Amino acid sequence: MPEGFERGLLARITRTVGEHYRIIHANPLSRIGFWVVSVFTIVAIFAPWLAPHEPWAMQYDSEGSIASLRPPSLEFPVGTTHLGYDLFSQLILATRTTLIIGAVSGFISIVIGANIGLVAGYYGGKIDEILMRLTDVLYGMPFLPFIIILIALFGRKLEFVILAIVLIIWRTSARVIRAQTIAIKQRQFITAAKARGCSNLRIIYRHILPNVLPLLLLYAAFNIAWSIITEASASFLGFGDGTTISWGGMLYELWLSGKTRVAWWWFAAPSLCIITLVTSLVFVSRAYEEVANPRLRKR
Amino acid sequence: MALLELNNVSRHFELRPGVVERVLRGGKTRVIKAVEAINLSVAKDEILGIAGESGCGKSTTCSMVAGLLPPSSGEVLYRDRNVGEMTSSELNDHRRRVQMIFQDPYESLNPRFRVSDIVSEGPRALRLWGEREIEEQVAAMLAGVGLPAGKYWDRYPHELSGGERQRVGIASALVMKPELVVADEPLSMLDVSIRAGILDLLKELSRQRNFACIYVSHDLSILANIADRLLIMYLGQAVEVGSVHDVIKNPKHPYTRALISAVPVPDPRVKRSPPKIVGEISRPVDPPPGCRFASRCPHADQSCSEVFIKLDTNSPLAHQAACHRLEQINSEAT
Amino acid sequence: MTDTNLLSVANLSVGYSTSQGVVNAVSDVSFDVRRNEVFGIAGESGCGKSTLIRALLRLLSNNGVSTATSITYEGEDVNSFSDDKFRDAILWKRISLVPQSAMNSLNPVYRVGDQVIEAIRAHRSVSRSEARERVEFLFDVVGLQPELMRSYPHEFSGGMRQRAMIAMSLALDPGLIIMDEPTTGLDVLVQEQILRRVREIRAEVSSSIILITHDIAVIAEMSDRISIMYGGKIVESATAIDLFESPFHPYTLGLKNAFPSISVMDNELISIPGTPPALIGEESGCLFEPRCPFSDATCAQILPQSHSVGEMHQVSCHRHTDVTELREKASKKSTWHC
The missing domain is CATH 3.40.50.300 (P-loop containing nucleotide triphosphate hydrolases)
Structure with missing residues (x-):
């Protein structure tokens, strides 16, 4: 490709980023959501440096006894577990796991969902039939037995948790994007592109994709939120990765400890984090619901 | 030599009944004969x-000419080469030579593309030139349709008026340097005061850039103004062809006569004699073999629903009508 | 009445x-x-x-x-x-x-x-x-x-x-x-x-x-x-015959030029340059002024009033008195597009 294309690409990327920043900032709720997600992201990136203690190190108080089941205080901002672990440190490190799982499975599921939706919707006919029956099969697959079998076969590992989440989540985005693709492919500018000599792949990725992008981003945000919830449920039921710590995993340990009725802080902290992050993601996605169409944006 | 020739071209669509329909009512597959045995030819540098x-x-018919739809039967010849038998590289070349201008300037431009991207898309897709050359050609083309590149390069379609959008549509077709342009009702969505400008632009560019044009419209007043020759179609059949002057001033086929006398004239002093046609155009679903206008034609007799004469491409410039009772009709009239 | x-x-x-x-x-x-x-x-x-x-x-x-x-x-x-x-x-x-x-x-x-x-x-x-x-x-x-x-x-x-x-x-x-x-x-x-x-x-x-x-x-x-x-206003009113035989407003003249007729085939069509006004905010002067080839300084500043120019014939144009000149010039393409 000649350099003109590179130049155009860079300019396009900056323009696109600016555009999305404007979209999110136009809506007050989305703006709040965006900043909350950003804070969580920063915490996740710097987690090892931000956490005051090791997540699984017993803490002792000034008198030398184990700081077991302490409620929130200046020393332990969100309290401790029955074994004296610092919940604040656990929470910070768990943010990292949760966000990685959310982002990775959200990203992979939207990539799979988008491609399957675009291809099925654009080509139609047999290809559509096969791909859509495949998603129907996945709709019939219950999540929990599926992840239990995966973990029984391969052990409690992060990769399999992500794999299980992705397999469950992409189907909805595929269906929605297929529907939108079918609507767009019937518009005259697609016929125009064909008449100009564009190949099928060029039409799909250059002409249709930008037009499903708002929907795609909406579902990307949804998928991340759903991944986080799904991971939390899986971890809570003991099917998470045992070697890393996640918000769901913290709740699982609370359940194992049998201190649910006593340690309200142990329950409140991860729950609040899950709710706040998921809600913020949904807020961000709301901005994209309003921009299905550039004509609706300010001129 | 004709640039484009359609020999006996038909296009049928099957209308399959649903399962319930088939089982309960014994519904059969019906056929929509959208285009039936069309003969036509377009010469270099003419506007048909x-x-x-x-x-x-x-x-x-437009879609078949532009290669977007294969004919069910018959052959589309471009420079004596059958489009249906072209290899993929020939087909790419054909795609460049035959370009379309679309009806709806609000629908035919990708809303997420800038003006420059829309116009560059064809050359980029077919890799006609290098990126720098494409940029130059596109800028020159935009200027050619009256949209200075400096002002319009980065605009999005929703920032343009209808007339400006249609100019972008025209630019994106003509930047490919086509030999034949198929314009499908390019003015019908535009306001009266700007139509003439677009029409002039098309005429002028066709002279400058030496392309032939098929201009499709339901508006005979506009066709009277732009076309050299005129083909009249009814329900998938070609009923009359000839120079625009002959067809409009001296129509032969009963349908053409009705159609032309039904066109309102922008002058309150002119009193037209309204056509004696009843009923409305239907859909060509399983039509009878004969002339499809027979059921509405005031001059039709038994033979009309059985016989249909096709137009003859061997004498493309002649004024001919696809009616086997022309002489009787004329003698009735006098 | x-x-x-x-x-x-x-x-x-x-x-x-x-x-x-x-x-x-x-x-x-x-x-x-x-x-x-x-x-x-x-x-x-x-x-x-x-x-x-x-x-x-x-x-x-x-x-x-x-x-x-x-x-x-x-x-x-x-x-x-x-x-x-x-x-x-x-x-x-x-x-x-x-x-x-x-x-x-x-x-x-x-x-x-x-x-x-x-x-x-x-x-x-x-x-x-x-x-x-x-x-x-x-x-x-x-x-x-x-x-x-x-x-x-x-x-x-x-x-x-x-x-x-x-x-x-x-x-x-x-x-x-x-x-x-x-x-x-x-x-x-x-x-x-x-x-x-x-x-x-x-x-x-x-x-x-x-x-x-x-x-x-x-x-x-x-x-x-x-x-x-035009632009939210009535610019000319007349009987149908009058409007077509003796139009006054430049916009009417322009429309007549731009509209194709099947009865007069060889007529050259002339478009009106420019686009209609957006109608946002306060206006001053005649709204057709930016597209009008006959406009002068008054047109841009003062909104034209409705003038009676015949029986049942009103026009809102400052230059309605120069109508013979306007009609003659309006039929030429060079007047509208230079």
Whole structure:
């Protein structure tokens, strides 16, 4: 490709980023959501440096006894577990796991969902039939037995948790994007592109994709939120990765400890984090619901 | 030599009944004969107008000419080469030579593309030139349609007026340096005061850039103004062809006569004699073999629903009508 | 004069509040509709012709506000009516509307005949069978077979739906029927049939008709008097013959140049350069001034008043006294495009 294309690409990327920043900032709720997600992201990136203690190190108080089941205080901002672990440190490190799982499975599921939706919707006919029956099969697959079998076969590992989440989540985005693709492919500018000599792949990725992008981003945000919830449920039921710590995993340990009725802080902290992050993601996605169409944006 | 020739071209669509329909009512597959045995030819540097009401098959004919739809039978010849037998590289070349201008300037431009991207898309897709050359060609083309590149390069379609959008549509077709342009009702969505400008632009560019044009419209007043020759279609059949002057001033086929006398004239002093046609155009679903206008034609007799004469391409410039009772009709009239 | 006037509208203005400011869609429009005439309003998209009708019938959307110094219908001041009273006493009964895209104005899940019957029974206390008889009669008037009353809208062609809408508009014998683009989107032969039917109906029922369209040819053939709208204002009004024989306003001259005619084939068409005004914010001067080849310094600053230039002929142009020169120059392409 000649350099003109590179130049155009860079300019396009900056323009696109600016555009999305404007979209999110136009809506007050989305703006709040965006900043909350950003804070969580920063915490996740710097987690090892931000956490005051090791997540699984017993803490002792000034008198030398184990700081077991302490409620929130200046020393332990969100309290401790029955074994004296610092919940604040656990929470910070768990943010990292949760966000990685959310982002990775959200990203992979939207990539799979988008491609399957675009291809099925654009080509139609047999290809559509096969791909859509495949998603129907996945709709019939219950999540929990599926992840239990995966973990029984391969052990409690992060990769399999992500794999299980992705397999469950992409189907909805595929269906929605297929529907939108079918609507767009019937518009005259697609016929125009064909008449100009564009190949099928060029039409799909250059002409249709930008037009499903708002929907795609909406579902990307949804998928991340759903991944986080799904991971939390899986971890809570003991099917998470045992070697890393996640918000769901913290709740699982609370359940194992049998201190649910006593340690309200142990329950409140991860729950609040899950709710706040998921809600913020949904807020961000709301901005994209309003921009299905550039004509609706300010001129 | 004709640039484009359609020999006996038909396009049928099957209308399959649903399962319930088939089981309960014994519904059979019906056939929509959208275009039936069309003969036509377009010479270099001429503007052929195709007129007819909605459902007459003019848009289907356009799609077949532009290679967007294969004919069910018959052959589309471009420079004596059958489009159906072209190799993929020949086909790419054909795609460049034959370009389309679309009806709806609000629908035919990708809303997420800038003006420059829209116009560059064809050359980029077919890799006609290097990126720098494309940029130059596109800028020159935009200037050619009256949209200075400096002002319009980065605009999005929703920032343009209808007339400006249609100019972008024209630029994106003509930047490919086509030999034949198929324009499907390019003015019908535009306001009266700017139509003439677009029409002039098309005429002028066709002279400058030496392309032939098939101009499809339901509006005979516009065709009278732009076309050299005129083809009239009714329900998938070509009923009359000839120079625009002959067809409009001296129509032969009963349908053409009705159509032309039904066109309102922008002058309150002119009193037209309204056509004696009843009923409305239907859909060409399993039509009888004969002339499809027979059921509405005031001059039709038994033979009309059985016989249909096709137009003859061997004498492309002659004024001919696809009616086997022309002489009787004329003698009735006098 | 009041005797011959069925409807008189004085200084009607409509503003839409939008995120970009107030759009003055219609400003200061005054016109009369006489008894038993077809009054045509012609103009391009965005000229305010449809908004004008919606304001008149109180059908504006929520962000639209209309004001008028007076609107009288059959000598009655209807401007002071509340919206409810207007809908109750005037709409359909005395003024009816054949809406734009009448194609989509029928409810797809009810039989066409029943929809017209319901429209009658909503405004008049008549029995169902009486209403049915009336609808049979109306279907006959508009050229639809009475059997078609039992059909659903999707079984109708565009032309038949349009006929059904016209039947509905005639249902309560209104004195004025407003037709908003009645044949737009229909094929020529169908358009011809419908327009012929409208002419016949008008001869029989002695209602007045306001015909709104962008199609100069249709309006020329149908109307007794015509008003040309541009930028939310009426720029010229005259009898149809006068308007075509001796137009005054440069916009009218331009439209005449731009409109193709099948009867004069070799005429060169001349477009009007530029685009219509956006109508946002305060205006000063003539709205056609940026596109007008005859404008001078006054035109840009002072809004032209309506001048009477003949019997029933008004024009809003500062240069109406130079009309011979304007007409001569306007027929040359170089005047508009240099």
